Amino acid sequence: MRASRLRPREAGGRRAKLTGAMSAAAALCVALLLSWAGPPPAEAAPAPWTVVSLTFDDGRDNQMNAAPVLAANGVPATFFVSSGLIDAPGYFTRAELDELARAGHEIGGHTVDHPNLAALPLDEAKRQLCWDRNTLLTWGYDVRSLAYPFASTTPEVEAAAEECGYSSARSLGELRTRFGCEQCAEAESIPPRNAFYTEAPAQVDSSWTLEDLQDSVTSAESVGGWVQLTFHDLCETGCSELNVTPKLLDDFLRWLTPRAETNGTVVQTVGDTIGGDVRPRGDAPEAAPAPPGVNAIKNAGFEGVDADGVPACWMEGNWGENATDFGTSRAANSGEYAGIVATVRHASGDAKLLPQLDLGTCAPTVLPGTSYSLRAWYSSTAKTQFVTYLRTAEGSWEYWTASPYLHAASGYERAIWMTPPIPPGYTGMSFGLSLFEDGVLRVDDVGMYAAGGTPGSQRMPPGAAPGGIRPGAAVAV
Template sequence: MQRGTTEPTKARWRPFATLLAVSALVAAVALPSAAAAAATPSITLPLVKPQTVISLTFDDGNANQLAAASAMNTLKMKGTFYIVSGFVGAAGYFTRANLDSLKAAGHEIGGHTVNHPDLAVLPADEVARQICNDRSTLMSWGYTVKSFAYPFASSIPANETAAKNCGYNSARMLGDLQSRFGCTGCGYTEKIPPANPYYLKALDQVDNTWTLADLKASVTNAEKTGGWVPFTFHNICASGCDLNVTPTVFTQFVQWLAPRALTNNTVVKTVDQVIGGTLKPAKAGPVVPAAGPGVNAVVNPSMETMGSFGLPSCWMTGGYGNNTPTITWTSPARTGTVAGYVSVANYVDGDAKLLPTFDLGACSPTVVPGHTYSMRAFYHSTTVTQFAIYLRTTSGIWQYWTSSPWFASSLTFTEAVFTTPAVPTGFTGISFGLNVFSNGTLVTDDYALYDSVGAPTPSIAPAPAPTAAPKVEGPVEVHMNPAPDPAATATPPAETPPATTAPPASPAPGTPPATTPASPAPSSPAPTTPPSTGASGGSR
């Protein structure tokens, strides 16, 4: 019992003594540390700022964007270039070699359709061809293509699905982030990841109304909360173009932007670097078959259905050179209520015309290599006219091919008929139209295109066809429908009635009169002067 009463007492005192000893030791060690801490100034660590991501994106593949690429290369920045594959190699646009140099420098190559149409007004199959075939072509050229931008920033939900189905990981819009130029009350940034990657929010397109201060403000406003700010540029030039920022302003902006990676946690990334995702296989859009024997392949041949741009549906304006054209529709017509109207004044050179829209088959007829075609149109005119003919490559690029012999002026509707040479290998689409290449007026109606095999007999004998098919050596064509113009949809003035007496007799085809140029040769200039990518709202 005594052992039992004394052992617990010893056990209680031992830990207490040990605790005193340890406390004394800790106090002795802590004293010099406390003195040292008192002598050392306190350090306040800066708060980590939220990351802001800037994407520098460029639409259409304008050649002057190389100036921006050069400025970014110097600062080791990477941009996203949205390419219209059908414009590659055209005057004023990137060449394949330019795209290769962008890829080598680490820039992203994205898609922007084959022919830059307004996707919101196209049938679903043409939308799929424009989006999918653009990506397929760019990928066949060796580029990793994951990002897409809608032309004209115009889309509908079904087209967002089309972009996804064609293998893209994102699709960019415009004007959904707040800036001095619009979207008041919107946020300053897109989320990462975005709520809808196929409707990426971005600032309004940059043009010459943006100052360096405006560009900076879009960054500093975003830095308050962090997030993603895609910028969109079209032309990088000092003058002679629209939707532009000067090379000086662009360079000043990226030089200001570069050090903010360290000072403000603001970094520059491509769209793909932000979105991520795997590279999906290329996918082609649906193929449009050629019309069968005896079937007119021209869509809206009498121009009775009106389109979205103040012109008949599936028809576009064309022209080049130094002259003053008026191209619209008129009445009375040969059949129905609408006919095409082309007038030229102040003629020096070039031409003007209406012709089926350059697209991938919704409007432009499909043709078969090796086949010949009978093209026809009714017209009356105050001057000679001829068919100007263009072909579309298998990748969607349009080029001038050849022209028919001349057709004489006529006071009343008469038919122009021409049988083409055999379509060369590598071409699957055609567009053609009667043109005016002198001072004068032309009214056209009731176009037709038939495979020569099974074609109905025309009202007159066709103009003689060349014995050998000319090579397709014309330049790459560029054509963008402008944004809708309310003035363009107004009813045009009534047509001036033709003279009661016939004008001087027109020369025989191939004999140039003194007042008109020679019939265009196969190497004639493009039917459309390369646009500045943005009349009435821009190309986007």
């Protein structure tokens, strides 16, 4: 998850074979029909021997540098975008996406917020696929094509992509280049062997030369078929390792486009190569909200830890200028572990552990108009506060609001805050206690309950505030 997102507002069946003999009468009818059909149609032009598709992943804003290069060379491209990142810093704006579509480029799906689909529960993966496509359709784009983030998929994810209405889905790294896959084919077949796992070379990065790009085409031409070239950053300076320069792209296209005449090699979008109409929407249902009186937080006590040592279902949220470490601590309120956040050299921003900003597997589902009681046991060398984020119906996340400050505490104390009612149009919430100055914060036994279904006061320590905390009030007990 990028830190900037955590900053406050800132039917057909198989063709049947004809069997049996036609009756004489039927044969006569056919002959008469043919005799009335007029002159035969002009012979159709042969299909291109080799197709090249230029694909740009992630919707990074510097990919707008490709637009004038593509226009100057008269070729279309496919831009695979994550709808939840549109209008975020470093990504396309809606206006830029509209500009690309008006110029004849294809807009394809890349999930809501670019997760590793193979690592997700299937319901979550399907929400990532369907919600992304449905949002792009609502924005007015003809969405037929998908690219898997990180080229990560499973047969079940591929089936979900088809159920969501896509016509194809691209992987990476299954075609031969000098960078690897030496025993692989030179080109994908047309049509592909598996439309929901179309094979492509490894992604283009800064180590690729003009000759490498040319070789990917000439290798495909030697056997015929389809090659999808995948670009990410397109800039001159201060770029990532997944970068090529606009000049390199232009040099390549000036070499490539004449080959339509000389070699029968054409540039097409992914959707036009696969063909077919835009399919209807698919859908994946919301995760259900927690029942009244049931804690909506998964792994509330930080006892489950993933292979990277991060508490399962939790994420590190950090923005601004500071140095922060996250992890687990054995100085727990209960059980074996607590979450810990340690910040030094704080100049701006904040840091916190919070439920993953996902589409419902970890982030709780909320109901508009409902307030929620947020609870946590904490100890901290600095003051803290609850900060909250809301998920839109499309699956993107926005900063919402924060509680009043809670005082520093040398031993564990319980923090309770009742949120305002959830505004219309939002379906999920994530939150955490944050550090916004140098300090060490431990958090344990986190809770979230819908108003009216909060645990009774008997579950709180002596001297605790009553369960019915008014919206906006925060207490440490």
